[in-house]
Amino acid sequence: MTEGQSKKTRVGLFVTCLVDLMRPSVGFAAVRLLEAAGCDVAVPGAQTCCGQPGYNSGDTASARALAKRTIAAFEDFDFIVVPSGSCAAMLKRHYAELLADDEEAQLQVRSFSERVHELLSFLVNVCAITSVPGTYEGRVTYHDGCSGLRELGIKMEARKLLESVPGLELVEMADCEVCCGFGGLFSVKFPELSAAIAAKKTACIDAVGPDLVLAGELGCLMNIAGKLSRDDSGTGCRHVAEVLAGEMDAPPICWPGKQP
Amino acid sequence: MPSVKPTPEEFASNAIAALGDSALQHALAELPKGLAAKRERAKAALPEFEALRRVGRNIKDHVLDNLDLYLEAFENNALAAGSHVHWASTAQEACDIIGNICRETGARLVTKGKSMVSEEIGLLADLEASGFNVVETDLGEYIVQLRKEMPSHVMAPAIHVRPSDIEATFRHHHRELEPGRNISTPEALVSEARTVLRDKFIGADVGITGANFLIAETGSAILVTNEGNGDLTQSLPKVHIVLTSIEKVVPTLEDGWALLRILARSASGQEIATYTTITTGPKRPADPDGPEACHIVLLDNGRSELLRSEYRDVLRCIRCGACMNFCPVYGAIGGHAYGSVYSGPIGAVLTPALVGLSAAANLPQASTFCGKCEDVCPVEIPLVGLMRRWREKAFDQDTSWRNRAALRVWAALAKRPALYRTAARSMVAILAVLGRSKGHLEHLPFASAWTRNRDFPAPQGQTFQAQWARQRGGGKR
Numbered sequence: 001m002t003e004g005q006s007k008k009t010r011v012g013l014f015v016t017c018l019v020d021l022m023r024p025s026v027g028f029a030a031v032r033l034l035e036a037a038g039c040d041v042a043v044p045g046a047q048t049c050c051g052q053p054g055y056n057s058g059d060t061a062s063a064r065a066l067a068k069r070t071i072a073a074f075e076d077f078d079f080i081v082v083p084s085g086s087c088a089a090m091l092k093r094h095y096a097e098l099l100a101d102d103e104e105a106q107l108q109v110r111s112f113s114e115r116v117h118e119l120l121s122f123l124v125n126v127c128a129i130t131s132v133p134g135t136y137e138g139r140v141t142y143h144d145g146c147s148g149l150r151e152l153g154i155k156m157e158a159r160k161l162l163e164s165v166p167g168l169e170l171v172e173m174a175d176c177e178v179c180c181g182f183g184g185l186f187s188v189k190f191p192e193l194s195a196a197i198a199a200k201k202t203a204c205i206d207a208v209g210p211d212l213v214l215a216g217e218l219g220c221l222m223n224i225a226g227k228l229s230r231d232d233s234g235t236g237c238r239h240v241a242e243v244l245a246g247e248m249d250a251p252p253i254c255w256p257g258k259q260p
Numbered sequence: 261m262p263s264v265k266p267t268p269e270e271f272a273s274n275a276i277a278a279l280g281d282s283a284l285q286h287a288l289a290e291l292p293k294g295l296a297a298k299r300e301r302a303k304a305a306l307p308e309f310e311a312l313r314r315v316g317r318n319i320k321d322h323v324l325d326n327l328d329l330y331l332e333a334f335e336n337n338a339l340a341a342g343s344h345v346h347w348a349s350t351a352q353e354a355c356d357i358i359g360n361i362c363r364e365t366g367a368r369l370v371t372k373g374k375s376m377v378s379e380e381i382g383l384l385a386d387l388e389a390s391g392f393n394v395v396e397t398d399l400g401e402y403i404v405q406l407r408k409e410m411p412s413h414v415m416a417p418a419i420h421v422r423p424s425d426i427e428a429t430f431r432h433h434h435r436e437l438e439p440g441r442n443i444s445t446p447e448a449l450v451s452e453a454r455t456v457l458r459d460k461f462i463g464a465d466v467g468i469t470g471a472n473f474l475i476a477e478t479g480s481a482i483l484v485t486n487e488g489n490g491d492l493t494q495s496l497p498k499v500h501i502v503l504t505s506i507e508k509v510v511p512t513l514e515d516g517w518a519l520l521r522i523l524a525r526s527a528s529g530q531e532i533a534t535y536t537t538i539t540t541g542p543k544r545p546a547d548p549d550g551p552e553a554c555h556i557v558l559l560d561n562g563r564s565e566l567l568r569s570e571y572r573d574v575l576r577c578i579r580c581g582a583c584m585n586f587c588p589v590y591g592a593i594g595g596h597a598y599g600s601v602y603s604g605p606i607g608a609v610l611t612p613a614l615v616g617l618s619a620a621a622n623l624p625q626a627s628t629f630c631g632k633c634e635d636v637c638p639v640e641i642p643l644v645g646l647m648r649r650w651r652e653k654a655f656d657q658d659t660s661w662r663n664r665a666a667l668r669v670w671a672a673l674a675k676r677p678a679l680y681r682t683a684a685r686s687m688v689a690i691l692a693v694l695g696r697s698k699g700h701l702e703h704l705p706f707a708s709a710w711t712r713n714r715d716f717p718a719p720q721g722q723t724f725q726a727q728w729a730r731q732r733g734g735g736k737r
Contacts, residue, residue, distance in 0.1 A: 015724050017674075021688050022717060024724035043728050045681075048674040054667055056629060056648060058655030062671030069675065146630035175292075179588040183628025188709040190626060193275050195713030197588045197628070226714030229700050254717045256699040 008040040009127075012077035014070070014116075016087045017049040018218040019239075026218060026239040029247035030083040030119050036245075037127040039079075046073040050087040055094060056184055067095040068105065071112045079126065080116045083241050085148020085217050086184075088118035093151060118148055119241060120157040120216055130164060134246035137167040138211035142240070143201070143224065144177045145217030158216060161244050168243070173204040182223035198227040205235060212252065214240040225253035265410060267599040268611060271622035274597035284594050287420050295416065296585040298529025299636065312522050317640040319515045320576035323507070324567060330476040330509045331558070337479030341541030343502075343554040351381035354559045358383060358468065358501055359390050361555055365499045367392060367465035373483070373490040374398035375470025376414050376579055377505050377559055379601040380614065383468070395460045397489040399453050406433045412595030414602065415527045415581035420594045423449065457489070467493040467551070471504040472523065472578070473516040474556075480540040481556065482516050484524065484533035491537050500551035502539065505559045507567075507575040513538075519578055522638040527580040566613050571646055574609045576639040583633035583643060589626055598623055605633035609646040617653055624650035684723050692721040 011034050019026045027043075034041045051066035053059075070091065074080045082088035092113050099105040123129050142162065148154040162170050181187070181197025188194075201224055205213050213228070213235055215221050225237035236252030251257055266274045278284055303309045323330055335345045348354035354377075362370055370392050372378065384405065387394045396405040400418035404411050406429050411417030418426070427443050430452055437456075443449050469490050471481035481502045483490045494500045510516050524530040543550030566575055584590045584604030595603035600611040600620065608623040624647040633643045658664055673680045695701040695718025704711045 017684075020724040021684050022719045024720055024722065024727050027724040027728070043725070043732075045725065045729070046677045048677050048680045049670070051674070054671055056651065057667055058648070058651035058653070058658075059667045059671065060652050060655075062667065062674075065671070066674055146628070146632070150631040150635055179628050179630035179632065181588060181592075181628060183630070186625075186628050188707065190272060190275060191709040191712055192279055193589060193592055193626070194628075196279050196592045198714065200588075200592075222717050223714065225717055226700070226710070229715040229717075230702075230713065250720055251699055254700040254715050256697060 008038060010076070010078045011039040011041050011122075012074045012080045013041055013043045014047055014050070014074070014080055014082045014087065014091065015043060016082060016084045016218065018222070019083060022222065023218060023239065023250070023253065025247055025250040026083055026241055029239065029241040029245035030081070032133060032245040032247060033119070033123060033241060034081060036133050037123055037129045039127070042077070044073045050082075050090040051098075052086060052090050053185060055090065055098065060098065064098045064102075067098050071095065071105070071108055074112065074115075075108075078115065079122065080112070081119055081122045082116065083119040083216065083239065084219075085118050085145045085152055085154060086219065088116060088121075089147040089151035092116040092118075118152055118154055118216065120148075120161060121152060121154050124157040124160055129161075132161055132164055132244040132246075134242075134244045134248075135166045135168075136212075136243050136246075136248075139169045139171055139209070140212045140214050140243065141171050141173045141205060141208050141210040142176060143173075143180060143205075143213060143215040143217075143220060145215055145220050146179050148216055149177055154216070158214075158240055162214070162240070165243060171208045171210055173208045173210075175200070175204050178204075180220045180223050182219045184219065187223060194223070195227060198223050202227050202231065202233065206233065210235060212243070213237045214243060216240050221253055229254035265599070266596055268615070268620040268623050270599060271597060271626055274599060275593045275626070278593035278597045283422055283425060284420050287422050288591060288594055291419070291585055291591055295528055295581070299526055299582055299585065300529075302525040302529040302531065306525065309522070309525065312518065313638050313640055315518050316522050316578070316638050317576060319510060319518060320507075320578075320639050323510055324572060324575055327506065327509070327567060330511055331506060333476040333511075334474050334479055334509050337477065338541070338556055339479070341479045342544070343479065343541045343556050346555060346557045347560070348557055349560045351559070351561050354381045354503065354557055354561070355383055355386040357555075357557050358503065359387060359392075361499065361501055362387065362390075362392055362466050365466055367499070369460065369464045370394045370466045370468060371397050371460055371464040371493045371497065372401075372467070373469035373485065373493045374401050374417065375468070375503055376411075376601065377470055377503050378468065379411060380505075380561065381503075381559065383503070395457070395464075397457055397461065397487075397493050398485070399450065399487055399489075402453060402457065403429060406430075410596060410601065412603065413581055413584055414579045414604075414606070420596065461489075461492040461496050464493070464497040466499045466501060467495075467497040468501045468503055469494050471502050471508055473519060474504065474509040475511075475513050475516055475538075476509050477512050478540055480513075480538050482520070483537045483539065484520065484535065485537075486528070486530075486534040488535050491535060494537070494539060495550050498551060499553045499555065500539070500542070502554070502556045503559070504557070505561070506563055519638075523578050523580050526582040526636065526638040562614055569613075570649055571609065571613055573641050574606070574613070574646060576641050577606055577610070578639060579606075580638055582636040582638065586632045586636050588628060588630060588632070598626075605643045605647070606641070609641075609643055609650070612650050617650065617657065621650075621654045624648075624654070681723065681725050685726055688719040688723055689721065692719045694718070 055063035
């Protein structure tokens with residue numbers, strides 16, 4: 001980040017641990033989209049995890065400590081943008097709950113929460129972009145991740161952006177708003193149950209036969225892709241940012257080599 | 261049909277068994293097309309539906325804020341209308357009160373309408389143990405009674421049973437009927453149940469019903485059914501017993517009416533239930549019919565304590581079952597796997613309060629936190645937040661060091677960014693090598709829970725942070 005001369009919107013990217021560990025190409029896609037929208041993007045090195053695994057497992061103390069660290073790491077930015085609905089909801093909504101009894105932190109939390117945005121929602125509702133760098137020749141379907149949809153109300157943003165991608169055909173599947181069964185640690189605490197719910201999702205996907213399944217949530221995508229791959233389905237899975245940004249060099253999730 | 265009832269402790273294995281039960285899966289497949297779809301249509305047809313949810317929530321919140329006041333008013337007005345009012349602080353007390361009334365009546369045959377509170381207190385078993393012949397008169401409950409099962413849904417107790425299995429159950433139990441009869445259609449099954457139950461209605465000495473709402477200003481009980489069985493259960497016998505719980509009271513009939521509007525729509529997509537009956541005391545001298553005596557049994561069973569707890573919002577529940585109809589977990593396994601009278605998201609919050617967290621700790625874990633339950637709840641109960649609170653309590657009490665250790669390691673790393681980055685780099689590098697050829701891993705020894713049913717994606721190879729640092733000259737702190 002260059003100080004002083006830039007009048008650009010200063011965005012701090014909260015990468016999320018899944019993107020950091022599993023699929024960095026999503027992070028680079030997010031950076032490309034944000035830069036194309038005229039933002040100055042930085043990635044604070046002091047960030048780690050948003051705290052969801054602890055928060056949703058009842059380890060409130062750890063989640064609270066992480067919340068404070070994350071808030072401090074992103075103090076200097078106009079906006080904090082997150083390529084995940086659930087991590088964004090954690091930062092935007094649940095940090096305030098976690099720190100509700102911490103009077104000292106109150107002002108900071110409020111200012112932080114107001115500046116947090118999920119990536120697609122930021123691009124559409126704050127940057128008001130109408131075109132994206134990516135192009136894609138093929139049929140895609142979109143899975144609405146639960147947190148993004150129900151906690152942050154993100155729905156039309158993805159459709160709007162996807163419709164602006166030259167060549168792309170969006171086919172809606174049945175039950176696109178129904179949970180894929182991931183649920184964070186739920187997926188390993190109750191693996192059979194999680195996989196059974198995922199199977200309903202992949203049945204909906206197979207029914208529309210897209211080239212790609214897209215979502216704004218890497219956790220859901222790992223679950224869906226894992227099931228599709230185990231079933232030898234020909235459908236690929238990508239984070240929606242990859243398609244929007246044209247960041248398609250990496251193969252789809254669970255796939256060898258390149259394609260499609 | 262299982263003779264041993266499932267318990268919440270065994271939730272994980274119950275769930276696996278449920279996933280492999282083809283009859284159950286067949287029945288559950290109807291749920292999204294049935295009750296859930298009907299609720300969606302009813303909501304779409306009522307522009308003020310969302311506003312009504314807020315109204316419902318406010319009514320219930322107001323009641324919970326003034327519960328003592330409205331219960332006292334209810335009692336006074338019910339007494340004035342000629343009812344007897346009994347207070348039961350525990351399940352056993354409620355069973356005893358009802359057992360005594362039946363005994364004093366000299367009852368042999370007791371009919372009973374659908375009541376979740378009766379399930380909660382184990383009334384059927386208790387009365388049967390005392391020698392009373394008790395017959396469930398709600399069709400679903402009747403089927404479940406014959407099959408010696410628990411209801412699997414608060415609104416549709418036999419939703420787990422296929423029509424073909426009902427036929428088998430009826431043939432097994434209705435031995436007195438013509439063996440060659442045709443009962444292959446739902447209509448024929450209903451007609452047969454009606455025939456069998458008619459004699460019970462007429463012969464019953466005591467009729468027990470639940471109540472959806474109690475009206476404080478009139479001392480009345482409101483009961484909704486779709487079969488009319490509630491009316492026959494409460495008006496034909498000499499004695500009518502209303503068994504319900506203390507949080508069912510609302511101030512006025514208007515309040516009851518507002519709640520009925522969202523109850524029927526949320527439960528079954530109906531604008532109003534087929535039968536809505538308001539009962540105020542026993543038969544009066546000028547009434548053509550009705551019971552000679554009316555007893556109202558008000559159960560606490562931990563609710564006063566809930567009222568003072570952080571789980572208080574759960575007392576707003578009006579038992580519509582919408583949270584179950586839309587829950588992906590309930591939809592995959594049905595209600596029995598929960599091992600509790602109350603299943604689905606509402607059961608996951610209520611059961612630990614009723615039976616203790618140690619027995620029911622699994623249930624609040626059994627959710628993806630997708631939030632659909634909160635979205636459809638007619639009284640806006642924050643079910644996810646309440647399940648999370650149980651998880652907090654469970655974490656604090658958890659003696660299993662493995663769960664705690666794993667989370668502690670995660671937290672320790674996440675609080676130390678430099679260490680986190682180093683650990684992340686090495687883990688990712690190893691997994692990437694292992695999964696390089698296929699792009700995924702089919703077996704992961706330490707994550708076999710995942711890879712038993714799904715492939716695990718191979719990471720791309722380097723962390724984002726490492727690549728970013730190389731490309732852009734280091735992430736600024």
